[in-house]
Amino acid sequence: MTDDVHNESDTFDIGGELTVHRLGFGAMRLTGEDIIGRPDDEQAAREVVHRATELGVDFVDTADSYGPGVSERILNEALAEVDADPVVASKAGLLRHREGEWPTHGDPQFLHNQVLASLDRLGVDSIDLYQFHRPDPDTDFEDSVHAFAEMKDAGQIDHVGLSNVSVEQLDLARDIVDIATVQNQYNVAYRGDEDVLAACEEYDVGFIPWGPLYTVDDDGVGGVLDEVGEAHDASRRQVALAWLLHHSDVTLPIPGTSSVDHLESNVAASQVELTDEDMATLNGIDPQ
Secondary structure, X not given: OOOOOOOOOOEEEEOOOEEEEOOOEEOOOOOOHHHXXXXXXXHHHHHHHHXXXXXXXXXXXXXXXXXXXXXXXXXXXXXXXXXXXXXXXXXXXXOOOOOOOOOEOOOHHHHHHHHHHHHHHHOOOOEEEEEEOOOOOOOOHHHHHHHHHHHHHOOOEEEEEXXXXXXXXXXXXXXXXOEEEEEEEOEOOEOOXXXXXXXXXXXXXXXXXXXXXXXXXXXXXXXXXXXXXXXXXXXXXXXXXXXXXXXXXXXXXXXXXXXXXXXXXXXXXXXXXXXXXXXXXXXXXXXX
């Protein structure tokens, strides 16, 4: 595969100033099993990051809870080994338990402590994009957002993002601080947050659909993706990613993997040119 398979015009300006190719890389899987601890082969994990940068990927998403802390550290180590400076987004606001739980923790003091840890693990003076991972029902949402605004004022982060929020919460946050991105679950067969995507389009806020490939093997979905893919010599995963890119100009898909082969296949999805007929077929999939 040739390097840098992105279309140069297929970009988005995060926060109006960080220009990235819209198909990024999610670094959650650069960890041990169940997103706990270090991976069995840390060099292989770093090589995935190396290859992503070779392919022109310049937007990478991680979180303090991935490992926890492992993904951020491996990204730091891997990026130090290549001549690349991608936009790195991280998150705070979730904990990670070995029992498989992801409890919320939006206490402002905790968030202030976590940004210090993320800065250290990423080896940077300021984080390009730091996102509130999930609203905490035990903490006032606006108090949590104020903590991120304070981090930005302190120069610890350049841009603020939100994750797993409603339109109402997005609007509340925008009254406190500029919001550069929203990261909610969204894919070809799960479109429960269409209203949030519409708001992001209106506000020129980047929309990062997490779980972009979660439904590709579901009944009633995989077959349709395969049908469209046949005309483009593309896999169902590539078609699902291409749909996200074609569906809205503000989407920033971040498919994650620990495999170089899967990474290359995912990035190649940016070259799949879907027709209006293809889009009508894919839009006709019954959302979950």
